[in-house]
Structure formats: structure tokens, C-alpha cells
Amino acid sequence: MVSTTDTTHSGDHDADTQDHVASDHIDDHHHHEAPYGISRWLLTTNHKDIGTLYLWFAFIMFLVGGAMAMVIRAELFQPGLQIVEPNFFNQMTTVHGLIMVFGAVMPAFTGLANWMIPLMIGAPDMALPRMNNWSFWILPFAFLILLSSLFMEGGGPAFGWTFYAPLSTTYSSDSTALFVFSVHIMGISSIMGAINVIVTIFNMRAPGMTYMKMPLFVWTWLITAFLLIAVMPVLAAAVTMVLTDKFFGTSFFDAAGGGDPVLFQHIFWFFGHPEVYIMILPAFGIISQIVPTFSRKKLFGYASMVYATGAIALLSFIVWGHHMFTTGMPVEYEIFFMFATMLVSVPTGVKVFNWVATMWRGSISFEIPMMFAIAFIVLFTIGGLSGLMLAIVPADFQYHDTYFVVAHFHYVLVTGAIFSIMAAVYYWLPKWTGKMFDITLAKWHFWCSLVSVNVLFFPMHFVGLAGMPRRIPDYALQFADFNKWISVGGFAFGLSQLIFLALIIKACRHQGESVSSQVWDGAEGLEWEIPSPAPYHTFETPPIVR
Amino acid sequence: MAEEEYQKYYVPAQSVWPIVGAVALFLIAVGAGNFIIESTRDKDGYGAYTLIAGLGLLLVMIVGWFKNQIDESMSGLYSAQLGRSYRQGMAWFIFSEVMFFAAFFGALFYARTISVPWLGGASNNAMTNEVLWPTFEAVWPLLTTPGGDTSTQMGWFGLPLANTIILLISSVTLHYAHTSLETDKRNSVKICLGLTILLGVIFLGLQGYEYIHAYDIGLTLDSGVYGNTFFLLTGFHGLHVTLGTVILMVLFFRVVWGHFTPKEHFAFQAGAWYWHFVDVVWVMLFFFVYIL
Numbered sequence A: 001m002v003s004t005t006d007t008t009h010s011g012d013h014d015a016d017t018q019d020h021v022a023s024d025h026i027d028d029h030h031h032h033e034a035p036y037g038i039s040r041w042l043l044t045t046n047h048k049d050i051g052t053l054y055l056w057f058a059f060i061m062f063l064v065g066g067a068m069a070m071v072i073r074a075e076l077f078q079p080g081l082q083i084v085e086p087n088f089f090n091q092m093t094t095v096h097g098l099i100m101v102f103g104a105v106m107p108a109f110t111g112l113a114n115w116m117i118p119l120m121i122g123a124p125d126m127a128l129p130r131m132n133n134w135s136f137w138i139l140p141f142a143f144l145i146l147l148s149s150l151f152m153e154g155g156g157p158a159f160g161w162t163f164y165a166p167l168s169t170t171y172s173s174d175s176t177a178l179f180v181f182s183v184h185i186m187g188i189s190s191i192m193g194a195i196n197v198i199v200t201i202f203n204m205r206a207p208g209m210t211y212m213k214m215p216l217f218v219w220t221w222l223i224t225a226f227l228l229i230a231v232m233p234v235l236a237a238a239v240t241m242v243l244t245d246k247f248f249g250t251s252f253f254d255a256a257g258g259g260d261p262v263l264f265q266h267i268f269w270f271f272g273h274p275e276v277y278i279m280i281l282p283a284f285g286i287i288s289q290i291v292p293t294f295s296r297k298k299l300f301g302y303a304s305m306v307y308a309t310g311a312i313a314l315l316s317f318i319v320w321g322h323h324m325f326t327t328g329m330p331v332e333y334e335i336f337f338m339f340a341t342m343l344v345s346v347p348t349g350v351k352v353f354n355w356v357a358t359m360w361r362g363s364i365s366f367e368i369p370m371m372f373a374i375a376f377i378v379l380f381t382i383g384g385l386s387g388l389m390l391a392i393v394p395a396d397f398q399y400h401d402t403y404f405v406v407a408h409f410h411y412v413l414v415t416g417a418i419f420s421i422m423a424a425v426y427y428w429l430p431k432w433t434g435k436m437f438d439i440t441l442a443k444w445h446f447w448c449s450l451v452s453v454n455v456l457f458f459p460m461h462f463v464g465l466a467g468m469p470r471r472i473p474d475y476a477l478q479f480a481d482f483n484k485w486i487s488v489g490g491f492a493f494g495l496s497q498l499i500f501l502a503l504i505i506k507a508c509r510h511q512g513e514s515v516s517s518q519v520w521d522g523a524e525g526l527e528w529e530i531p532s533p534a535p536y537h538t539f540e541t542p543p544i545v546r
Numbered sequence B: 001m002a003e004e005e006y007q008k009y010y011v012p013a014q015s016v017w018p019i020v021g022a023v024a025l026f027l028i029a030v031g032a033g034n035f036i037i038e039s040t041r042d043k044d045g046y047g048a049y050t051l052i053a054g055l056g057l058l059l060v061m062i063v064g065w066f067k068n069q070i071d072e073s074m075s076g077l078y079s080a081q082l083g084r085s086y087r088q089g090m091a092w093f094i095f096s097e098v099m100f101f102a103a104f105f106g107a108l109f110y111a112r113t114i115s116v117p118w119l120g121g122a123s124n125n126a127m128t129n130e131v132l133w134p135t136f137e138a139v140w141p142l143l144t145t146p147g148g149d150t151s152t153q154m155g156w157f158g159l160p161l162a163n164t165i166i167l168l169i170s171s172v173t174l175h176y177a178h179t180s181l182e183t184d185k186r187n188s189v190k191i192c193l194g195l196t197i198l199l200g201v202i203f204l205g206l207q208g209y210e211y212i213h214a215y216d217i218g219l220t221l222d223s224g225v226y227g228n229t230f231f232l233l234t235g236f237h238g239l240h241v242t243l244g245t246v247i248l249m250v251l252f253f254r255v256v257w258g259h260f261t262p263k264e265h266f267a268f269q270a271g272a273w274y275w276h277f278v279d280v281v282w283v284m285l286f287f288f289v290y291i292l
Helices: A015-023 A037-042 A047-075 A086-121 A129-151 A176-203 A216-247 A261-278 A281-295 A302-318 A331-359 A368-391 A393-399 A403-433 A439-465 A477-508 B002-007 B017-040 B047-074 B080-119 B126-131 B159-182 B186-216 B224-256 B266-291
Strands: none
Touching (some): A047 A086, A047 A129, A086 A281, A086 A403, A129 B017, A176 B017, A176 B080, A216 A281, A216 A302, A216 B017, A216 B080, A261 A302, A261 A403, A261 B080, A281 A302, A281 A403, A302 A331, A331 A368, A403 A477, B017 B047, B080 B224
């Protein structure tokens, strides 16, 4: 029996012994079973345990960050200042953003990567399991520091998640030092996680799992991990310069010393723009797994999906200036950044086209993951189109720093990234627990979320176009009606997530019907060939992929 | 063969070191943050102690974790595939370091080619100069800031040139240590590696001397964007040389203890890569910070 062997990771497979390996790759005589108690979670080197930890951490942070959003929406329910002080309002917008970006979306994707990448490529674990544990466990500490800084003298960070200088230098409270170091730890965590993902994919693929056979979730994460390693150090440098500017008298971001506050924005967005793709590329991967399963067709245009992902990643390095159109950049740079940004819509359009083409004439079943995936495709595209509007320099002069921007990035991050995470959780939860989740609750969760999220974010387009500025705790009277509905949508969306929490808790208690190893009728890939629930150790000897 | 290799991919059992390291980083972050607040704002507190406790715990973690690794490696648990994981991991780590330095170099280039000229009225900024600081003249190095702080230039000849030569030679000696290890010439390894460590220590000593000299002639961390970029770039480089020297010292003892074979010496390779990377950063620094 001859199998396609990938020469990049070990050129000398013996075809006869591989046959033997292929036949018993599911056998599970472990040298160690799942340990018990708290030490299981503190000391673990198991990719599934660490994936679970990441996912729970992300969910808890999602609820904490969501609670802060509720404070924001409660204050904005009516015009005027009624519930919180403006400085506290600013801390809420800042920490809400930081938590959702670094505490919820990124760890959730890392958790999914930990759980699924070894299963999808037939690896026994992540390549560097102890470092994997370390990269998780420093995260809760980082957020402990960030959250505790809210209770310090002068309050926590109040300068927006983008911490523009001089807000974060001249005008910030002293707790900024703790903010800086907590961001350093988040960065270290992300870099270690990303190194683990890249090395696992490069070095741990089962024989025959060539690059162009890898599931798209693996591909998108490979490229995401590259982006992470490239830009998280730049964020570390940015916070370091903020620290020295604030405490040691440097003037990187101070014109009086020859620096420039705009330099901060250049450095921040050189990190920040790849960062927003870090939060969406794995989502593209998830959708590319789910849509074929429930359309019962192969993914349309696999290779073009891979190349489109790469193209988006490369473009992400040359579009950062579109966040800064109103800073007085010379006009030739504005035009460059405008066209480079519009170029992003080409590979993104390829992806949306391919998902729709995959569904075309498929025998689609509208099960929960698919419902989230379709909602993703439609609503993410709305966010993409408002992004195109923002890319146009003269139009952006109007939209900049209004609620239109808030609407745009919440469409791509909530109905984009977070909907994809929910889709992924519903898709793989039966594989993790071995039981089908409560479908009635899931439907309630889906429909409540879908309706409320649009009540929440769609009117933001209108108030934004009408000129309502973001990050201000008060607004002019003419925005009152829309803001009332936005807040109602916000509270409803927040409450809907408690349904999700209840569903997850039920699933973790292993309630529900047992599922087969394939779980979903049309599911294909290595992760669906191991038993459900996935055993504690899988692929201790690699499977053969043909 | 290949299949055996796969079966042996070593997935370690539970380990206490990562969580110890997480607590250590927590203490370091809390300690460093509070220490900076306390020392720059003249407050009392426990920042310094927390920081020292964190660094101590991190040291315990590093020693314990590496001891585990070395024991596992010496007892033959590791496969060639795992070796590749380590090498690739190290390479990507160095790439992340490259990007960290790139951000500071970016700040330097921005200050030189954009912010300082613009403050002097270049591009479309004639009125910026006229309204804010009409007497400001844009020159590099920026020895008189728009705000009026003055400093002195650090020349490239003399000490920085000597340091450049020292680091370049150290890369050569380290390379010979590596080739000697591969051909199993133990004494030559020890001599070349010892020489590299010595050169690293000399470099650090001279760098410290240069800093004292800089403060004497009025080039300080807070003397405008020239001093900022000078001290942060050379400072972070110096930290990396310090770390690199410690790594080389550990490697020296491991050579003495006979841990490495001509074929199996990932730790040596990683340390060498790190040292060469630090060396390349210095060459960039010497060129862009000192000469140009």
C-alpha cells in the first residue's frame, strides 16, 4: 500500500509499517489517563484540557466584557449623564474593548486551535505541550492585573482600547504602568500560543497530510499564527514607549522632544490592523469547515481559499494608515492606503463567493452550526461593506470616530468573529462531550441573538451617519430614540448569552443523547474518525492520510 | 523507522513548572508596575520586593524546567521530530524578537525622516514650525529639541567601534565553538566558547562605561527623541546581550559536564542562533544609531 507521503517532515516512511499504524490508530491504551482534581487543570500538558481552559476563560471574559457593555448601554439609554461618571464610562469602553479583543475572541480561537488542530492533522498533541500550559495560565493573571487596576487610585485605563498618546501618556492615571505590563503578558501568551500552532502544523502532520490537504481551519490558523508572531512584539514595543514616555521622560509621542503623537498611531495600527485579521481569519476557517458539512458538498475553491487567506494576511501589513485618515497624512499616502484597503475586498469577496458557491445546489440542512454560519456570511458581509465605505478617504472624513465605525467593527467582530466561535462550539461540542447539546435551547440562543444583535448594532449606522461621536457618555437629543432601541437590543443580546451559558453547562454535565463519531451527517475529516467524546489521548500513533 | 519516530514523539506528563512560571510573571508584572509608579512618584510600597520575588521565582522555574528537559533529553526520550519542534520554535521566537526591535528602529526612522523634519517645517508643515516653535531647526542628531532641551552626540569612533569589533569577533569564536562541537573537539569547544563569553562580558562592561560617559556629556534618556531612541535601542540590545551571555555560560557548563554530542546539541544551537541574532542587531544599531 503506497500512501502520499509528505516529504517535508520526515522523508523516509516505510509503507509496510504505515499500514499497521493505520489499522490501530484509534486504540487507546494510555500510559496516563485523565488526572482528577484541580491539579489536572493547573499542571496539564494535554491539548484538549488546555483547549477547554482557553474556551472557558474566553467565555467568562466574554460575560465580564459584556457586563461592561451593559453599563455603557445603560448610560446611553437616555441622553444626559445619569448612571456613571464620565471617567468611569471611559474606563468601561476601554476595558470592554481590551477584554473582548484580548480576553474573549483571541483566547477562544486559541482554545479551538488547541482542541482541533491536533485532531485535524492527526497529531498526538501540540508540539510543545508544557509551553502550551504556560501560555494559557499567564492569561488569567494578565486580566487579573488589568481588572484590578480599575480599583486603583485614579482609576484604570480610560484612554480607549487603542490607548492613543497623549491620552495614555500625559493624561492617564498612574495605573497605566500595570496596564502596560498586563499587555506585555497577553502578548507573551499570544506569541507562545502562535509558535506552538505553527510548529505543530509544520512538524506534526500525519503522514500524507500534505499542505494542500489540510482543513481550512488549520490553514487559516497557520497564517493567523504568523501574523501574531509578526505583530504582537510591535504592540509590546508600543506599550513600552508609552511606559517610558509616561514615567521616564522620553518623548517618542511628544512633539516638544522631537517625537510625534501620530507616531503612536502608526506603531499601534501596524500591530492593530493585522490584529483585526487575527480575529477574523480563524473565523473564515471555521465557516469553511461548517458550510461544506451541512451542504453535503466539498468546499468550493479550496485552493483559492488558501491563497485568499494568504493575500488577506499580506495586505494586512500595508493598510494600517486607513485608521488615520484624519491625522493630516500627506494626501499621496491617504490614496495609497485607500486603494490598498479596497484591495482587501477582492480576496474577501473570493471567500464569500466560495461559501455561497459551496451551498449552491447542495442538500442543505439548517442545523445549529449552519444557522450561525449562514448568519455569519450575511452579517459579516454587511460589516465588510461598511468597511469599504470607511476605506474611502473623503467619506471617512465624515464617518471617522462616529458610531458608524462602532457599527462597522461590531458587525465584523460580533456577528463575524463571535458568531463563528459560537458556530464552532456548536459544531464541535458533541465531539468534545460525546452528547448532542440541547437543540431547543440552541435555537432560542440563535434566534434571540440574531434578532437582538441587529437591533443593537444596525441603528448605530444611522446615528453614526447623523454624526453621533463614539466614546462619549452623552449625546444630542435627536439621537435619543435610536439609542433607546440600541440599548434594548444590547440588553437582549446580553441576556441571550445566558441561554448559551446554560446550554454549555448542561453539555459539560454530559446530558443529552449520545452521538456517533461522525456526529454530523456530512462531516468529513480526521476529527470525525475518532470516537465521541474524543479520548484523552488521540493519534498517539499517526493515522495515514491518503 | 519513521513510524518509530512518531510513536516516540514525547508528550510530557503533567508539569508544575508552567504554573510556577505563570505566578512568577504575575509577580514580575505587578512588581514592576508598582515599582515604576512608586519610584517615579516618590511613594512607598512593595513593588520592588514583589518584582524581586517574581524574578527569583522565575529563576527557580527556569532551573527546574530546564533540569526536566535536560534529564529527559539525556535519557533518550526525545526524537528527531521533537528536535525539529524545538528548532522551529526557537527560530520563530527569534523572529518575534526581530519584530520587537523593528518597532524601535521604525520609531527611529520615523523621527529622523518625518517627525523632526516636519517640526522644522518640511512637507506641508510650514505653519507647524511657524506657530509652535519658530526657532526650531530640524537636524539629526536632534541635539536641541523643539522644547529647548539640549544634549550631545555620541560619536561612532572609539568605544562603539571597539564594541562592534568585539561582538563581531565573538560571533566568529562562537561559530568555531559550534564547528568544534560538531567535530567533537572538546577542548577547542571550551576555549572558543569561553572566549565568546569573555568578549560578551567585555562588551557589556564597555557599554556600561559608555552609558556613564553619555550621562557625563549630557546625553540622557529624557533628552529628546535622539536620546530616547539611543538609550532604548542600545538598552534593549544590552539586555539581550546579558541574556545571551547567561545562556552561553549555562552552555559552557553543559559542555564541561558532557551533555552534548556532535549530533545532539539543540540547546547549543539555539544559544548560538540567539547570539548571532543579537550580533546582527548590533551591526544595524551601529550603522543607524551611531554612524548615520
